Amino acid sequence: MSQISNLTFTAHTLEKLENLLKTARFKVRYEKGNFKTGACLLQNSRVVVVNKFSNLESKILSLVEMLPELEIDLKLLDEKQVAFLHQITQTKLQL
Numbered sequence: 001m002s003q004i005s006n007l008t009f010t011a012h013t014l015e016k017l018e019n020l021l022k023t024a025r026f027k028v029r030y031e032k033g034n035f036k037t038g039a040c041l042l043q044n045s046r047v048v049v050v051n052k053f054s055n056l057e058s059k060i061l062s063l064v065e066m067l068p069e070l071e072i073d074l075k076l077l078d079e080k081q082v083a084f085l086h087q088i089t090q091t092k093l094q095l
Contacts, residue, residue: 007064007088009057017063017088020081021048024072028063038062041069064088 007013018028030052039050039062048066050059067088074082 007060009060011056014056014060014063016084017060020072020077020084021063021070023078023081024070024076026070030059037065039066041066 021028025046027047029047029049031049032052033049035051038054038058039048041048048063048070050062054062067085072085074085077085
């Protein structure tokens with residue numbers, strides 16, 4: 001199992017990311033397309049599209065790399081989600 005800092009690349013981690021985004025009022029969709037990266041934010045929307053053909057690690061990394069670009073209202077998240085988001089942003093800084 002791959003790991004960067006405290007972030008593990010498991011289906012559970014992907015589910016936690018999806019739930020965090022859902023709580024922050026974003027939609028996560030998995031689709032095929034011409035992706036230059038593993039994911040993109042549809043312009044002027046709250047829809048994140050992830051390349052459905054990417055492997056688990058790429059899906060997680062794509063969402064993690066996108067998080068700083070998203071306007072996430074921390075008031076919508078519970079304490080565990082805020083802690084998870086903080087962990088992810090700290091992990092990203094260490095890459």
